Amino acid sequence: MSQQPLVKVEGLSKSFGALxxxxxxxxxxxxxxxxxxxxxxxxxxxxxxxMLTTLLKPSGGRAEIAGLDIHKHPNxxxxxxxxxxxxxxxxxxxxxxxNILLCADLYGIPxxxxxxxxxxxxxxxxxxxxxxxxxxxxxxxxxxxxxxxxGLINYPRLLFLDEPTxxxxxxxxxxxxxxxxxxxxxxxxxxxxxxxxxxEADSLCDRIAIVDHGHIVKIGSPDELKASIGGDIIVVGVxxxxxxxxxxxxxxxxxxxxxxxxxxxxxxxxxxxESSIKVIDLVRSKGLHVTRIALTKPSLDEAYLEFTGRxxxxxxxxxxxxxxxxxxxxxxxx
Amino acid sequence: MADDIPARSTATVQEQAAEAEDEREAERSxxxxxxxxxxxxxxxxxxTNRDLVKWYKNPIQLIISLVQPVxxxxxxxxxxxxxxxxxxQPGVTTAEVNAVNLATFGTTSYFSYLGAGMLAFIILFTxxxxxxxxxxxxxFGFTNKALSTPVGRGAIVTSxxxxxxxxxxxQAAIVLAIAxxxxxxxxxxxxxxxxxxxVILFLMAFGLSSLFVMLALRSSDWQTQMAVINLLNLPLxxxxxxMLPVKIMPGWLQSVIRFNPVSYAVDGVRQxxxxxxxxxxxxxxxxxxxxxxxxxxxxxxxxILGIVLSWRxxxx
Numbered sequence: 001m002s003q004q005p006l007v008k009v010e011g012l013s014k015s016f017g018a019l020x021x022x023x024x025x026x027x028x029x030x031x032x033x034x035x036x037x038x039x040x041x042x043x044x045x046x047x048x049x050x051m052l053t054t055l056l057k058p059s060g061g062r063a064e065i066a067g068l069d070i071h072k073h074p075n076x077x078x079x080x081x082x083x084x085x086x087x088x089x090x091x092x093x094x095x096x097x098x099n100i101l102l103c104a105d106l107y108g109i110p111x112x113x114x115x116x117x118x119x120x121x122x123x124x125x126x127x128x129x130x131x132x133x134x135x136x137x138x139x140x141x142x143x144x145x146x147x148x149x150x151g152l153i154n155y156p157r158l159l160f161l162d163e164p165t166x167x168x169x170x171x172x173x174x175x176x177x178x179x180x181x182x183x184x185x186x187x188x189x190x191x192x193x194x195x196x197x198x199x200e201a202d203s204l205c206d207r208i209a210i211v212d213h214g215h216i217v218k219i220g221s222p223d224e225l226k227a228s229i230g231g232d233i234i235v236v237g238v239x240x241x242x243x244x245x246x247x248x249x250x251x252x253x254x255x256x257x258x259x260x261x262x263x264x265x266x267x268x269x270x271x272x273x274e275s276s277i278k279v280i281d282l283v284r285s286k287g288l289h290v291t292r293i294a295l296t297k298p299s300l301d302e303a304y305l306e307f308t309g310r311x312x313x314x315x316x317x318x319x320x321x322x323x324x325x326x327x328x329x330x331x332x333x334x
Numbered sequence: 335m336a337d338d339i340p341a342r343s344t345a346t347v348q349e350q351a352a353e354a355e356d357e358r359e360a361e362r363s364x365x366x367x368x369x370x371x372x373x374x375x376x377x378x379x380x381x382t383n384r385d386l387v388k389w390y391k392n393p394i395q396l397i398i399s400l401v402q403p404v405x406x407x408x409x410x411x412x413x414x415x416x417x418x419x420x421x422x423q424p425g426v427t428t429a430e431v432n433a434v435n436l437a438t439f440g441t442t443s444y445f446s447y448l449g450a451g452m453l454a455f456i457i458l459f460t461x462x463x464x465x466x467x468x469x470x471x472x473x474f475g476f477t478n479k480a481l482s483t484p485v486g487r488g489a490i491v492t493s494x495x496x497x498x499x500x501x502x503x504x505q506a507a508i509v510l511a512i513a514x515x516x517x518x519x520x521x522x523x524x525x526x527x528x529x530x531x532x533v534i535l536f537l538m539a540f541g542l543s544s545l546f547v548m549l550a551l552r553s554s555d556w557q558t559q560m561a562v563i564n565l566l567n568l569p570l571x572x573x574x575x576x577m578l579p580v581k582i583m584p585g586w587l588q589s590v591i592r593f594n595p596v597s598y599a600v601d602g603v604r605q606x607x608x609x610x611x612x613x614x615x616x617x618x619x620x621x622x623x624x625x626x627x628x629x630x631x632x633x634x635x636x637x638i639l640g641i642v643l644s645w646r647x648x649x650x
Binding site: 102109 | 370373376377387388480485515
């Protein structure tokens with residue numbers, strides 16, 4: 001058994017006119033792994049999925065899925081991957097079961113197989129009782145689960161999930177997460193998911209690629225990403241903006257880095273608990289006053305801030321994304 | 335007591351083994367990919383059937399689409415009683431009126447004349463709206479979903495054309511039945527003439543549906559699509575012989591009408607259903623074989639153009 005990666009992407013790019021939506025991304029996904037693309041709206045996450053699922057032709061670079069080149073063998077690639085898109089694509093006038101069977105038909109799966117398999121999948125996402133109801137009567141969470149089930153109808157080796165919990169309430173989000181974990185643990189499925197929720201990436205993914213402006217800025221496991229920040233972070237507010245005592249703080253044992261912005265010092269320390277007390281002592285010994293102190297253990301949020309230079313919550317949704325999100329949420333609410 | 339312990343642990347081991355086996359079983363059944371049906375017709379039928387199911391499961395849509403031609407037939411067709419208009423004049427005999435009607439319309443009954451036109455009308459309107467479902471599918475991501483499956487790119491487009499053709503032919507059959515009930519002249523109806531008329535209607539439906547599906551493929555905006563429909567629909571209807579004979583119209587309009595495929599469909603259907611081919615040339619646009627040839631050419635040209643062009647658009 002060779003340990004060939006299931007997905008191999010090299011320098012994949014896509015431009016729309018002057019806009020470089022995806023700008024030379026490279027990564028690999030191993031069989032059985034949950035791989036996440038974490039980034040703000042407009043970072044190129046959906047565009048990457050669209051290229052890997054053969055909906056968009058790349059402008060440059062190459063990608064292989066299960067040894068198949070996405071450009072040369074698009075139809076074979078389509079057979080081995082499943083897609084759960086961001087929008088609700090199910091036909092509202094058909095029942096849940098009819099929707100899944102339609103998908104199966106498009107893959108050429110005979111009804112003798114697809115019918116029992118569709119029921120099995122509906123049971124998996126706990127929709128068996130709603131199988132024969134029109135999708136227009138489904139709630140947002142039910143629709144999301146139906147999309148998940150239809151994405152699995154062709155026995156994919158790799159499942160793409162584009163923002164699987166966008167616009168869902170907390171309860172449904174937890175349910176979707178548990179299905180994703182089940183797919184990984186019980187069915188050993190390889191998953192590629194995009195998200196802009198840090199906790200989602202943190203709790204589901206084996207490895208995460210932080211993407212920003214079409215680039216991958218960092219790849220690693222959640223723990224690696226957190227560790228790569230280099231320890232705990234102490235934020236100390238001082239009443240006086242001057243003098244700058246950064247150099248003195250840096251001399252405290254275990255402190256690795258100090259950044260001053262206005263009246264605040266952002267200090268990285270290997271052991272935050274120990275250093276913070278020494279920092280307070282130092283500030284006082286200089287005759288200054290501590291106004292505030294905060295100690296944070298590294299979180300993915302911190303890592304994200306470190307690699308992209310801004311917090312994910314500051315991101316403003318792009319115009320089109322905002323519209324899409326509204327449509328999705330509008331339909332989710334019913 | 336002590337004996338129990340190994341016994342229990344054996345049971346646990348067995349249970350665990352069984353559980354593991356169950357799990358492997360689940361995994362296997364999940365992964366057991368079936369033998370696939372790779373015929374292109376399989377996917378084409380699935381997509382066409384989806385649209386047709388939506389249509390016949392929703393009779394309101396069917397009824398609404400029938401209202402317009404039936405209102406035209408029942409109200410306009412019955413009110414516009416040309417025979418009575420002239421025979422009510424003093425000194426005009428019914429025989430004279432019939433002769434004038436026959437010369438103008440190729441039949442003594444304007445209602446029958448209009449009836450044939452209405453068959454083309456319903457085909458035109460159904461085909462025009464076939465583009466709308468393309469726009470909706472695109473808007474709500476169904477098109478992308480279908481594109482992410484191995485189904486033929488051509489099948490996605492062809493299914494839209496096909497469902498529109500099937501729908502419009504069924505609706506045309508219903509309109510024909512209603513026209514007959516309301517008093518359309520059936521004297522010239524034969525199995526061959528009715529079948530021939532539907533071949534003509536099929537060709538027109540195929541060509542027009544291809545045209546509208548093609549126009550809809552690139553837009554995800556239904557307002558634009560509505561504008562396109564309105565822009566094309568009424569001119570195609572009025573600049574044709576659907577309601578009045580060509581030869582009473584001004585020369586420039588006659589030239590326009592000769593470029594309108596709808597005219598040839600109406601002309602062909604009239605010649606076959608009303609037997610107006612044998613009437614004077616006034617009511618007839620072109621010989622029947624010309625009607626057929628024009629429509630075969632029209633359907634083939636637009637069908638091929640639509641499928642090739644949209645195949646290229648879809649596989650960006």
